[in-house]
Each structure stands twice: as C-alpha cells, then as structure tokens.
Amino acid sequence: MKVLVVGANGQIGQHLVSKLQKSENHDVVAMVRKKEQADSFNQQGIETALVDLEGSINDIASAVQGSDAVVFTAGSGGATGADKTMLIDLDGAIKSMKATQQANVKRFVLVSAIGIQNYHEENHLDWIDRSSYYSAAKYYADVWLENSDLDYTIVRPGGLTNEQGTGEVSVSEELDFEKIPREDVASAIILSLENDGTIGKAFDITSGDTAIEKAIQSF
Numbered sequence: 361m362k363v364l365v366v367g368a369n370g371q372i373g374q375h376l377v378s379k380l381q382k383s384e385n386h387d388v389v390a391m392v393r394k395k396e397q398a399d400s401f402n403q404q405g406i407e408t409a410l411v412d413l414e415g416s417i418n419d420i421a422s423a424v425q426g427s428d429a430v431v432f433t434a435g436s437g438g439a440t441g442a443d444k445t446m447l448i449d450l451d452g453a454i455k456s457m458k459a460t461q462q463a464n465v466k467r468f469v470l471v472s473a474i475g476i477q478n479y480h481e482e483n484h485l486d487w488i489d490r491s492s493y494y495s496a497a498k499y500y501a502d503v504w505l506e507n508s509d510l511d512y513t514i515v516r517p518g519g520l521t522n523e524q525g526t527g528e529v530s531v532s533e534e535l536d537f538e539k540i541p542r543e544d545v546a547s548a549i550i551l552s553l554e555n556d557g558t559i560g561k562a563f564d565i566t567s568g569d570t571a572i573e574k575a576i577q578s579f
C-alpha cells in the first residue's frame with residue numbers, strides 16, 4: 361500500500377514514515393511544508409510532497425494522487441494560537457479529507473485525541489475543558505470524517521510521550537486517560553491500514569497490556 365503521511369515531519373509522523381519505509385508491504389510519501397524537510401527525507405530515499413496545509417485543496421489533492429491511503433497526523437502544536445489550531449487541526453484536516461476524495465482515494469486514517477467523542481457529554485475527560493479551541497477542532501474534524509464517504513479509521517491516542525514503544529496497548533471505544541508512546545501510535549496506524557476491520561471505526565488507544573496487533577484485530 362502506498363501511504364501519504366500528512367504531518368510527516370512531526371513526532372508521530374517521523375516514526376510512521378520510518379516504519380512504512382522499512383516495511384516490505386508499503387511505500388510512503390512524506391508530505392511536508394518546508395524544502396529543508398523534503399531534502400532531509402529525500403536524502404533517506406523517501407519520496408516527498410512539498411505542500412502547506414494552509415494552501416489549496418488542489419495542492420493537497422496533487423500530493424494524494426497515486427497513493428492508496430492518507431494518514432493525517434499533522435497539528436499546529438501547543439505553541440501556536442487558536443487561529444492556527446483552527447487552520448490546521450480543523451480546516452487542514454478537512455481539506456485533506458476533501459483532497460483525498462478529489463484524488464479518488466478512499467482510505468483515510470485520522471489521528472485525533474482520546475475521549476473527544478464525548479466532547480458534548482457532561483462526563484468528558486478533564487483535558488477537554490483545558491483546551492477548548494483544540495478540543496472543538498478535533499471533535500468537528502472527526503465528525504466531518506465520520507459523515508464522509510471515505511473508508512476511515514479514527515485513532516484517538518492518550519497523552520503522547522517520546523518513550524520507546526512497548527508494543528502493548530489498550531484499544532477501546534472509550535478509555536480512561538493514560539499516556540502512550542508516539543512509536544506505539546505509529547504502529548497502531550499501520551496495523552489499522554492493514555486491517556479492513558477498522559474501516560468505519562474510531563478507537564481510543566493508550567499504553568496497556570495487549571499486543572498492538574491483537575488489540576486492533578479484536579476491537
């Protein structure tokens with residue numbers, strides 16, 4: 361499967377690109393917004409697409425063209441204001457979904473955030489109230505994708521860490537807030553792409569005690 365990674369220079373993105381490149385079953389295209397990032401991936405033999413998510417849907421669709429699946433793991437990050445949160449985590453995500461449709465590609469994996477499906481419920485997780493713009497952006501990006509005709513999977517990780525992956529997770533429609541290494545999220549994304557049983561599904565994922573492959577298969 362040829363996979364376009366949107367947010368390839370990000371922390372999950374880099375794990376994902378590296379794992380896809382090493383896999384015998386997949387090819388990868390790293391979508392990045394800066395020429396020096398593209399040069400760095402190219403030097404590692406990785407195909408790139410130079411596109412800014414604040415640009416047009418047509419530009420993103422050109423990058424998607426020829427891939428079998430798109431993974432969106434971009435984000436404006438904690439250091440930017442609400443404007444960039446809306447432009448990247450919400451609008452950038454939905455533009456990527458529209459671009460995927462425009463390029464006649466069906467498979468789309470979205471990295472969202474734990475518990476956001478309960479955004480409008482009173483008993484939602486504490487972090488949701490502390491990050492109001494971000495929470496709204498994540499929630500409505502998920503809803504747009506769920507209402508689309510794309511073959512989607514929504515992966516909702518808990519608090520991300522840079523610890524080495526353990527290969528063991530908990531996967532469920534709803535989990536308590538826990539952390540998870542970015543490397544394990546990247547592995548779960550690839551296993552979701554390889555398992556059509558995850559199409560049309562959304563799951564929370566945190567560190568746990570089940571092998572990632574088994575956790576995804578039995579979800």
Ligand SMILES: NC(=O)c1ccc[n+]([C@@H]2O[C@H](COP(=O)([O-])OP(=O)(O)OC[C@H]3O[C@@H](n4cnc5c(N)ncnc54)[C@H](OP(=O)(O)O)[C@@H]3O)[C@@H](O)[C@H]2O)c1
Binds near residue numbers: 392411413436520542
């Ligand atoms: N932090 C958490 O605990 C947590 C928990 C659950 C889910 N998440 C979500 O998980 C996802 C991945 O997290 P992460 O830590 O891997 O993110 P990250 O390291 O901040 O990476 C985000 C990537 O998005 C790219 N990006 C930002 N604006 C862009 C634009 N205009 N055009 C193209 N690319 C753009 C960034 O590019 P540059 O490299 O050029 O800056 C960066 O590579 C995010 O959606 C995040 O919201 C985070």
